[in-house]
Amino acid sequence: MPSYELEYPNEPYSTVKRYNTRATYALETIHGIINSCPILHVSFHAPNSPFPVILPMIGKMGSFERPSADDLGDVLDLYLHGYVSSRIMNLTRDSDSDSSSGLPMSIAATHLDGLVLALTPNSHSYNYRSAVLFGHATLVTDPAEKVFAMELITNGVIADRWGHTRTPPNSSEMQSTSILRVSIKTGSAKIRTGMPHDDRSDMVDTELLQRVWTGVVPVYQTLGTPIPGPYNKLQNPPEYIHEYIADTNTDTKENAEKAAATEVEPPKKVRE
Amino acid sequence: MPSYELEYPNEPYSTVKRYNTRATYALETIHGIINSCPILHVSFHAPNSPFPVILPMIGKMGSFERPSADDLGDVLDLYLHGYVSSRIMNLTRDSDSDSSSGLPMSIAATHLDGLVLALTPNSHSYNYRSAVLFGHATLVTDPAEKVFAMELITNGVIADRWGHTRTPPNSSEMQSTSILRVSIKTGSAKIRTGMPHDDRSDMVDTELLQRVWTGVVPVYQTLGTPIPGPYNKLQNPPEYIHEYIADTNTDTKENAEKAAATEVEPPKKVRE
Numbered sequence: 001m002p003s004y005e006l007e008y009p010n011e012p013y014s015t016v017k018r019y020n021t022r023a024t025y026a027l028e029t030i031h032g033i034i035n036s037c038p039i040l041h042v043s044f045h046a047p048n049s050p051f052p053v054i055l056p057m058i059g060k061m062g063s064f065e066r067p068s069a070d071d072l073g074d075v076l077d078l079y080l081h082g083y084v085s086s087r088i089m090n091l092t093r094d095s096d097s098d099s100s101s102g103l104p105m106s107i108a109a110t111h112l113d114g115l116v117l118a119l120t121p122n123s124h125s126y127n128y129r130s131a132v133l134f135g136h137a138t139l140v141t142d143p144a145e146k147v148f149a150m151e152l153i154t155n156g157v158i159a160d161r162w163g164h165t166r167t168p169p170n171s172s173e174m175q176s177t178s179i180l181r182v183s184i185k186t187g188s189a190k191i192r193t194g195m196p197h198d199d200r201s202d203m204v205d206t207e208l209l210q211r212v213w214t215g216v217v218p219v220y221q222t223l224g225t226p227i228p229g230p231y232n233k234l235q236n237p238p239e240y241i242h243e244y245i246a247d248t249n250t251d252t253k254e255n256a257e258k259a260a261a262t263e264v265e266p267p268k269k270v271r272e
Numbered sequence: 273m274p275s276y277e278l279e280y281p282n283e284p285y286s287t288v289k290r291y292n293t294r295a296t297y298a299l300e301t302i303h304g305i306i307n308s309c310p311i312l313h314v315s316f317h318a319p320n321s322p323f324p325v326i327l328p329m330i331g332k333m334g335s336f337e338r339p340s341a342d343d344l345g346d347v348l349d350l351y352l353h354g355y356v357s358s359r360i361m362n363l364t365r366d367s368d369s370d371s372s373s374g375l376p377m378s379i380a381a382t383h384l385d386g387l388v389l390a391l392t393p394n395s396h397s398y399n400y401r402s403a404v405l406f407g408h409a410t411l412v413t414d415p416a417e418k419v420f421a422m423e424l425i426t427n428g429v430i431a432d433r434w435g436h437t438r439t440p441p442n443s444s445e446m447q448s449t450s451i452l453r454v455s456i457k458t459g460s461a462k463i464r465t466g467m468p469h470d471d472r473s474d475m476v477d478t479e480l481l482q483r484v485w486t487g488v489v490p491v492y493q494t495l496g497t498p499i500p501g502p503y504n505k506l507q508n509p510p511e512y513i514h515e516y517i518a519d520t521n522t523d524t525k526e527n528a529e530k531a532a533a534t535e536v537e538p539p540k541k542v543r544e
Contacts, residue, residue: 051378
């Protein structure tokens with residue numbers, strides 16, 4: 001574990017310009033946003049298309065080479081798995097065979113934490129935590145690394161799920177599953193917390209203040225009551241599932257409420 | 273309102289290949305997924321960067337030219353607004369001045385509806401609704417269209433909010449706000465519902481069936497109790513906010529539970 005806080009380097013494409021007081025480059029913050037996000041959005045160039053590809057995928061950060069690097073603030077790789085058309089895998093294979101460093105890829109994770117309701121539509125905002133990573137993807141071929149990534153991703157969906165299922169994957173599962181390792185070049189995060197901020201001219205309008213409710217509606221993801229499937233034989237979901245649901249729901253709700261209560265530096269326009 | 277169901281054309285870059293029984297090209301379905309998604313992910317090429325830009329933004333679909341087109345199944349434009357670095361606006365302006373048709377852009381919206389827990393990690397899945405649109409973005413310059421889009425987006429955050437705030441935007445707000453109109457070329461959606469499906473070899477393993485809980489944990493976004501801001505003067509949030517929160521929470525929860533109960537055609541591998 002590093003004894004100082006690591007930060008990603010500022011590249012022209014990764015530097016936050018607007019509302020840059022909301023930006024952070026700390027690995028720990030960025031990796032935390034990625035790892036708590038159940039769906040990432042992955043984007044890369046597609047040959048013969050004017051439009052970049054954008055795909056929802058599942059992914060988690062970890063380090064196979066240094067398994068001791070379990071701290072979110074360490075240098076980590078991103079492992080991706082999902083409903084991927086073979087296109088992404090073919091492109092990655094092609095970029096491998098070019099002996100380049102892999103397929104350039106941008107990955108975004110965004111959490112919505114609250115609706116910020118101000119006096120005017122223009123001062124409305126969201127409380128949010130958003131991270132973007134930039135890196136190069138290669139196909140994982142080492143079976144041990146593949147299993148490492150599968151376990152990382154499965155336990156990212158529900159803590160401790162891997163050990164409670166039929167493992168290890170059989171040879172047909174190993175063959176049919178593709179895992180991408182994204183070596184991260186840089187990244188950034190942007191976070192907005194706190195209450196609405198309105199312009200001075202509206203803040204002195206007594207009629208307006210008495211007419212418009214201002215504040216924050218917290219937003220958080222909820223895990224509901226488990227619904228048993230057609231071939232489930234267990235009378236109740238086991239304790240580790242109950243615990244994961246209860247802990248996650250407490251965390252996400254508290255986080256959204258805390259975000260509303262944590263005042264940020266007002267955006268530039270208010271200070272001017 | 274069209275009397276038949278409109279579908280987006282299949283382009284090579286927009287056609288779903290894997291699990292294509294989950295795909296749909298119906299405008300109504302795709303637009304519904306986009307308009308109920310509080311955060312969209314927008315991707316476009318950036319000159320001088322190997323990585324595509326990917327940004328979280330707020331956006332809603334509508335038609336300024338045919339305001340009667342309020343049906344989600346109609347041909348609609350996407351209006352975008354968000355924490356946009358000036359980069360996106362400059363690129364859009366540049367592509368305008370090239371007299372081309374605008375900046376090519378891919379837009380994704382994804383809803384997570386449930387964690388699908390199977391006997392083996394490889395058969396785990398999510399219930400989800402995911403849509404991608406491909407189109408060309410231009411800056412909105414007509415003030416009337418700009419106000420139309422601002423109202424569309426504001427009421428998309430909380431129904432009926434626009435009419436309960438200080439409007440119309442003043443000239444400084446009009447100048448400082450940029451709105452993009454994305455003219456949609458095509459799009460697609462992918463939806464997974466229902467319970468887990470496992471391979472036959474695992475389904476006959478009695479020890480495994482008695483050990484592993486299988487089923488769905490519904491996932492949905494919750495709007496919490498409104499927290500008044502520092503200059504709020506109203507004792508309670510007005511009825512339209514309460515109603516929006518209650519309706520949204522009922523809808524998202526019911527939708528996630530309904531998704532778990534709606535059986536899909538089993539994925540290919542099970543049928544083989």
